[in-house]
Amino acid sequence: MAYATQKLAEEKVFKDPVHRYIHVQDQVIWDLIATKEFQRLRRIRQLGTTYLVFHGAEHSRFSHSLGVYEIVRRMVDDVFANRPEWNKRERLVALCAGLLHDLGHGPFSHAFEHVFDLDHEYFTRAIILGNTEVNEVLRRVSKDFPKKVSEVIEKTYHNKQVVSLISSQIDADRMDYLQRDAYFTGVSYGHFDMERILRVMRPQPDQIVIKSTGMHAIEDYIMSRYQMYWQVYFHPVSRSAEVILRKTLERAKELYHAGYTFKHDIAHFHSFFENDVQLDAYIAMDESIILAYFQFWMSEEDAILSDLSQRFLNRKLFKFVEVDPSKDWEKLIRLEKLFDQAGIDPNYYLVMDSSSDLPYDFYRPGEEGERLPIYLQMPNKELSELSRSSDIVDAISGKRRTDHKLYYPKDLLHEEHPLHEQIIEIMHA
């Protein structure tokens, strides 16, 4: 039998707290899950530093990836299977793209990518197309199959229906992470009626639309996103941890380029510091490596590297005040000077973090750009963009909400510090 259509002797299931069970019938999917590149996702948390605020959020991209696969599977097998607008031959590419869409994520992805100027989408493609176990499995389907899977993930695939299953305003990716992140953090947001949403999805040429009778379920989903966004994804304290993570990596990189001699070999970071990251080095990099190096660095001579590393590991985070950069520039400049005076390097200890650069529609930190809008299919079969029909969606989708916070180590500015009073006064002015 062709590998593409080969079924397991008996369906396998993974127990999943969000979808109850993940069902696998295809040999290809089973083999992909067993690859080392996919298993690596167990060592990368789904929500980066968020577990330092919501202690339940220790789940990995591995479980999220299985969840996305399962939702795509339910779409194509249970919902679309008998609809003429859906091309059944796209089933396997859709399943694989759902499973593998996050393959290239690095540790603590946003902060990490930022420091080393990397792009997880690039590495997703590289893993799928490169010399990897994943590629080997995909190539057994057909020679051009890896490329197809990669195109779906990159949104360049010719059939936009397939693309929109995993990359639209209401796709399997988001439906999984909202529910999963809500489940693991324990917040009461993030719940919506996915079963109903699946039932009202309709494949259309080049996209998936929503029967208008499902509008309220969609509103509920949009509200979940909105709440998760402000309550969880942009939580100011997990941003503090991210700031420290970023600054630690920057410090290490700076020391490297300054010729500093590390006590502990920095082999795993070499190519990252040199800005010449090969696939193997990238795959070898995960959150256990980061955390282990931070432990190594805690005992480095360099005071800043040592301090920042221990702050991250021991959760001695920075505090923050709100700032308005359009008005507060003077204040920031004065604070920089005072920090310098106080012997606290402002490059590492006075950090502004903005979430103002959000796109029109809300996203989680690190989530890629623009996605296709949601269309309702009205009873007369015409399509209508969601925010036209929904007051709620209209209310929350158009608005840009800027948010600037100034992070700093309040503990270093203890009351006996000679500049304490002055700094605090300016800080809260």
Added chain:
Amino acid sequence: MAYATQKLAEEKVFKDPVHRYIHVQDQVIWDLIATKEFQRLRRIRQLGTTYLVFHGAEHSRFSHSLGVYEIVRRMVDDVFANRPEWNKRERLVALCAGLLHDLGHGPFSHAFEHVFDLDHEYFTRAIILGNTEVNEVLRRVSKDFPKKVSEVIEKTYHNKQVVSLISSQIDADRMDYLQRDAYFTGVSYGHFDMERILRVMRPQPDQIVIKSTGMHAIEDYIMSRYQMYWQVYFHPVSRSAEVILRKTLERAKELYHAGYTFKHDIAHFHSFFENDVQLDAYIAMDESIILAYFQFWMSEEDAILSDLSQRFLNRKLFKFVEVDPSKDWEKLIRLEKLFDQAGIDPNYYLVMDSSSDLPYDFYRPGEEGERLPIYLQMPNKELSELSRSSDIVDAISGKRRTDHKLYYPKDLLHEEHPLHEQIIEIMHA
């Protein structure tokens, strides 16, 4: 105000998916949570290798410890507060013992302790009494307070009521881990009516007993334990991962003693290999260190160390067959010989794992010995041991269930292997 009774300006809460919220009102608790030794528990998974079978089980001992604290808090503040049999002055020591009872766990605790002949209870005591942030906080309460907390955890404390809150057949420890492990794995077992159990708990001299009207809730709890035990804690596949973990560490230790030159400095393991583990080295050891070293070891020259490490990281596990050691010794000896012949070192690749050494009552792997039995308080105020009243408990508590499995790398015995047929035949004889 005395530190022991100092309250936070405003109650703090942690969002918790199991108990909804963890409530902290005491400055002492707040300070303990912020110590680096407590934060370290974030880097040690609650269920060791179980996440390789139940992918949701990525939760840490940090969240479990908060959960145990919360249950103890509800007991002492909501249930016992106004009962004359309960001594209110024991409140803080009970809360601290609940929070800190797992402090000394090492990475993947059971397997790790086994290889290096360590005891997490010893290290819990060492952290509480040694030169640590935790000790510093506890000493601020009173000079002998660290010792008291330690005694409660060690079950030597004079007031057995307090001991039994965290170490009895139905204590805060178990009530948290059953619910938490069920939640994160997603299995449907592990649920019971904790609110009702708390309501029927009655402090008595030297112990906590259960009002007999609550017997069915207790039965349900016992059944949850029973099911979690067989379905989750002793899952044969996570035991396979544990076997590999153990064998990897043993190999590294053996190589060290054989004078092998490691490519990558084994600084963190030095004192473990030398059997001379100091507190700092122990605290520095966590699961990110283990996983990072396994990555280092994947590229070691030694084929066994390299192979075993990658098996663990890439989840290329051993398969197993059931064996009965009382009958199958000859078979085992023949297999050892055949493995030798086939060039597969049976010391590392043919491993028997037993769960026969379970005590009378069922425990999770790595859980300490005998706990106090459960007594029902009958309407006439007499006490009756639970299994006398409950058919179900009686049915499952007395039985020892032996379970021996022989683990081996089936993948190495591929069909073309000259000894393949012979080995497989004996294996399944």
Added chain:
Amino acid sequence: MAYATQKLAEEKVFKDPVHRYIHVQDQVIWDLIATKEFQRLRRIRQLGTTYLVFHGAEHSRFSHSLGVYEIVRRMVDDVFANRPEWNKRERLVALCAGLLHDLGHGPFSHAFEHVFDLDHEYFTRAIILGNTEVNEVLRRVSKDFPKKVSEVIEKTYHNKQVVSLISSQIDADRMDYLQRDAYFTGVSYGHFDMERILRVMRPQPDQIVIKSTGMHAIEDYIMSRYQMYWQVYFHPVSRSAEVILRKTLERAKELYHAGYTFKHDIAHFHSFFENDVQLDAYIAMDESIILAYFQFWMSEEDAILSDLSQRFLNRKLFKFVEVDPSKDWEKLIRLEKLFDQAGIDPNYYLVMDSSSDLPYDFYRPGEEGERLPIYLQMPNKELSELSRSSDIVDAISGKRRTDHKLYYPKDLLHEEHPLHEQIIEIMHA
């Protein structure tokens, strides 16, 4: 001991699927629950005809009333107890008002009240102040206690804090019914984080306000209301059942006044038809009486009464089309004529139902008028009306949404009917 402060020997609990347990410690509450007027609420469904659409919605006002009591109890005992702005002496009146606020509801309340021009608030007062078991219990607290309880429910009580616990935009009444109705219907809306909302409630002179950090929890609650309103409370099919119920009762009343001789004694309806309802007759009226009479009426000679009764019992409901009364009057007049021509009495079989008469803020059918707005307490202690801070609330609160539906028995207009085509054509024009 004074009756007002008398505690039960041991706390009693009711198992409740929404709040897990309802806790009763006060003798007064225990005695009120045992009165026949309170037990009568078991025979009045919480959601009227909604069970004919959402089959799970068979729950009664009895369970809702217990739920409201429990939420008030948690507010006053757990949240407000130690706040100086809360007057502890108001505790009992608050609990009683919460428990008894729905006491005067009749069967299928909205429709029933409408036909007989009754007001459940009038009867709540009448039961509390009249010659009833409830009054007897309340009077044992103090002579003026029944009046106080009644005033809280009527919102005329001097302490508006107490009033707002059960009658404001975010009160115990709504928090219970949203969660309860969601639970029993099984819809995924209706969930919000009540525990968090309770924690951010702050008693203030004359009202309860919300700490601004709780705004997102409030938004979530408002969204739940919005979704429940459109998805459940105003479901067009349960309105169809309500139309038939109303028309059945109207027909019976009309026949009575026309001197029709009922086969079956209409004793229970006598005073209702005569518009002279005494308290005893009102209390005797419940949904089992309505349903029993509908069974009696199914065998009446009058074809309309008989048909409408069996439609309700056997769920042979009317269908509907949307109409716009401002434009469609001509159409309606033509349809009336055609129905007349067809021998189908349009007074009973062509019924317009509007939900356009909704107040500024959304309510369930039958819910009383204007409630106090929600104020956020900002960090600087100033108050700010919710919709000023929340885009979402602003988006949905200001809008009046009209909804007119024309109900008619499509089954009577079967295809062979001579006027069938003409009627259908006009109907859907």
Added chain:
Amino acid sequence: MAYATQKLAEEKVFKDPVHRYIHVQDQVIWDLIATKEFQRLRRIRQLGTTYLVFHGAEHSRFSHSLGVYEIVRRMVDDVFANRPEWNKRERLVALCAGLLHDLGHGPFSHAFEHVFDLDHEYFTRAIILGNTEVNEVLRRVSKDFPKKVSEVIEKTYHNKQVVSLISSQIDADRMDYLQRDAYFTGVSYGHFDMERILRVMRPQPDQIVIKSTGMHAIEDYIMSRYQMYWQVYFHPVSRSAEVILRKTLERAKELYHAGYTFKHDIAHFHSFFENDVQLDAYIAMDESIILAYFQFWMSEEDAILSDLSQRFLNRKLFKFVEVDPSKDWEKLIRLEKLFDQAGIDPNYYLVMDSSSDLPYDFYRPGEEGERLPIYLQMPNKELSELSRSSDIVDAISGKRRTDHKLYYPKDLLHEEHPLHEQIIEIMHA
């Protein structure tokens, strides 16, 4: 298209809190649900008088019947569909039998059947085969189809596989009611992993067996039954309500035969009192009729009828003491005499209720006799009866647990009563 295979234009769903959605694709099922005999099940509670103890248990046999149908549907469509041992042509008869299996239940079924010597199974058959809307729908499938459906429910159908889907130790009936009753009462028992159980069900000639890997899920289900049985179904307080219900009906019947003139026409009870119940009279009898007549009877002259009726409606229940009939006969005789002396008719006010007549395996009150045992299919394909493999099942299945309670109106024996002391003393001797 043949009616038997006719599909709805679009699948219809009912929102269900237990199974999330009930899915209907078949025209036959849709038409059966719309019949008046099926709609009548909305007026019969699933758990009789249990709602007087667990206030959430107000759900009807209507929702349970839909639930059973849904589970059967999932078995035949999702689990068995492609198994050669399952005959697809049995699909519709299985679905219909699942849906209709409770059709003949009367109000408060156990007590009601007992007083009037009726059998709900007889009436289920009568409704299916008689002149009813249900029969009309079934006959459209084929002339002998009603008989087939009836045979499945009566367990005489030739294909025992089909029978066992709704009548075995682990059938759709029980799986629905355990989960549903747990959901509505709110107890934490009653949960088990139905999805897993469905996955391990295997059709075999003449029965359905369970793959042995599913044993623990089955144990969990058996434990749920055991707990529901003792915690909910045999709750002593709901048995008190049942005793009163039975005695009220017995009193009315006795009065009728004694020639008593009822104030209020007893038309609906006529044929029941005469022991000559026709199908129409039976169908017309439901719980609203019972409750309405109890209201009528509250104002009857006969003191016993009036008192018992109001006790039921106003929940003024009897108290109870445990008795052992094998030892306490003398005591009972003395109590009877004392009651007589005190002017309290012991025939109505001193009632022994036993649950000792339970069959070997536990059942809910009113549940029919012996069901097929559960067989595990071992890896070698042999069958093994469950209790042989499971210690737990073995522990609880073999035991007969007798339970005798003596119910009486404690309130009538107030302290001033001259015989009070004597009666109470004997009662508690």
